[in-house]
Amino acid sequence: MDAKYAGIMGEIKKQLANGSLLAGSKLPSVRQMSEWFACSKNTVIKAYSELEKEHIIYSVPKSGYYVVNQFQNPENKSHAIDFLSAGPDKSVMPYIEFQHCMNQAIDTYKEELFTYSDQQGLYSLRVQLVKYLQNLQVFTDPERLFVVSGSQQALNLLVSMPFPNGKNHILIEQPTYFGFIESATLHQVKTFGIDVTMEGIDLERLEYIFRNNDIKFFYIVPRFQNPLGHSYTNHEKKKIVELAEKYDVYIVEDDFLGDLDPNAKSDPLFSYNPSGRVIYVKSFSKIFLPGLRIALVVLPKLMINHFLRYKFSADFNSPVLSQGALEIYLKSGMLDGHMKRIKELYQKKMKLLQEACELLLPVGTQFSKPASGFYLSVFLPERVTAKQVVSVLREKEIYVDDASRMFLPEYKKDNLVRLCISQVNESQIQPGVEQLARCIASIDSRKNHLASNSLLRF
Ligand SMILES: Cc1ncc(COP(=O)(O)O)c(C=O)c1O
Known part of the structure; x- marks a missing residue:
């Protein structure tokens, strides 16, 4: 050196x-x-x-x-090890750069940023977002794109609004993103589940569900799924879109971490049917600044007027200051550098986490192996529950998530722990997994001991 x-x-x-x-x-x-x-x-x-x-x-x-x-x-x-928080890594957030963009946006747009605005989103931002989407193989135009107040808003509106197929129910992966389950529950929408594992879903079962039920749309997180970290192959994605087309089911594709995909050949489901069968939802919360409350949704032409009414009734329009500043940020080309940095960062952290799991987790424990993204899930041995693990580790200031709320009641599993790498320091990954491994082994051996004692009594 x-x-x-x-x-x-x-x-x-x-x-x-x-x-x-x-x-x-x-x-x-x-x-x-x-x-x-x-x-x-x-x-x-x-x-x-x-x-x-x-x-x-x-x-x-x-x-x-x-x-x-x-x-x-x-x-x-601090000694705390945070595998729980799911916001982006704060150490690489472009706060200062964005501050400049906000100032420039105010200089450029003046009072326009502080009054009611286009319900669909600033047109000039939508033009930039269309360009940004091209890198993700999503080709569309500003007329089909809506700016929404976080992707949670888009999902919530889609759950509640009628669809052109006139159907009523929703299919979701099991497990899936908790916020979606909440929306469906609060709107009292009947929801079906389909098991997803690191091997994907059973496509025959998918066809069966599409054929025999009144499914309005299938909500799917195709890359680095929350909580499993699972990603579909292109072949599977193509097949899912074909089945949706065959049975007149819409797909709501939540590509929240698509930008982190190291596989340049991986396509979104949208690219297999850009005409409207697939509704593409893209959050900026994981790759950028979640507090902006900005995300986008690409809709079929048929649904635009209806969505506009639902969006209007929810909040008129999304924060205009955030929109103006994001437009300047995208225009300046600064996103590319930021994306490059975070892609490397999360891939590295995920690799460290997997290496630690491979090395340290006890026999009988399994874990998913995502190539990047935020989440990796650990399947605990039969006798150990996520609730116990969460509470024992909390005492040691190690925070992990019990994934049981990410299931519909009939699919519930109580042995899944979700680890999120976004806010944990690299140097804390191995010590954190070491403690997790010790905790699993000690609960398992205690239960084993109790089980063999009660057998002896017979
Ligand atoms: C899979 C998934 N989709 C959507 C969201 C909502 O994100 P936001 O509303 O901040 O865009 C989250 C948040 O954690 C998520 O995990």
């Missing part, structure tokens, strides 16, 4: 540790540093880019380098 750039890195880390450099503060310019350290600008740039890779600092084009807001001094790091 070039001693000079390592020296610059060391100096910055030292200042962070002793508190003379604070989270969020701006670093000296490359020119200043090269003068202070009597080295070339390239050496400083190299040091800064290595610190960026370690998520200690970040750069803002035409402004400079900053310490990440969430920087935590390793000396006073």
Whole structure:
């Protein structure tokens, strides 16, 4: 390693540790540093880019380098290990860049951003979103695209509104995203389930359900599913769309983590029938800033007027300030750099998590193996319940999720634990899994002991 750039890195880390450099503060310019350290600008740039890779600092084009807001001094790091929170990793969120976009949006649009607006979403943003979707193999036009207040709003409206096929019931994967189950329950919509495992779904069973029931739509999370982390193959996705077409069932495709897919050849279901059979829902909450409450939905032409009425009755329009700033952010091309960073980050964390599970989880425990995304699920041995594991680990400040609420009552499993990698620090992954493994083994052996004692009594 070039001693000079390592020296610059060391100096910055030292200042962070002793508190003379604070989270969020701006670093000296490359020119200043090269003068202070009597080295070339390239050496400083190299040091800064290595610190960026370690998520200690970040750069803002035409402004400079900053310490990440969430920087935590390793000396006073909390012991908590968070496999529970499902928001994006705060250390790579482009807060400062987005702040610039907000200011620019206000300069550009002025009062337009603070009054009622187009119910379908700012047209200029929809134009940018259409371009963004092309990278995901979703080809559409601004007229079919709605900006919504989070994808949860789109899902909730779709659950409640009538569909052109005149059907009434909904099919969901089992398990699935809890927020969707909540919407269906609150709207008292009859819901059918289909088991999904890491091997996918039984397509014959799917056809049977489509053929024999009054299914309005099939809600599916095709990539890095919540909670399993499962992704379908292109062949399966094509087949599902064909069956939907055959039996006049709509598909609501929730591609919330599609951008993280390392497989460039993986297609969304939408691409197999772009004419309207598949309704494409895309959240920005996992890959960008969830507080903006911005997501999009691409609808069949036939449903646009109806959706407009439902959207209007829910909230008139989605936050315009968020929309204007997102438009500027997309236009500036900044999303590409951000996406590249987070793709690498989550893939790496998921790899670390899988390696730790492989190495440490006791016999009888299984786990899913997603290539990226946020979630990996652990199937506990027969005698161990997720509820017990959650409560034992909570005592040690290790937070994991009991997935039992992600099932319909008739499918309920109480032995599934969901681990989310988005907010856990890389260095805490292995220690966290070590504790999980110990906890499973100890509950299992205690129960085994109790079971053999009660057998002895007979
Ligand atoms: C699969 C899935 N879809 C949709 C959502 C809702 O996200 P938002 O409303 O923030 O876009 C979530 C949130 O966790 C999710 O996990």
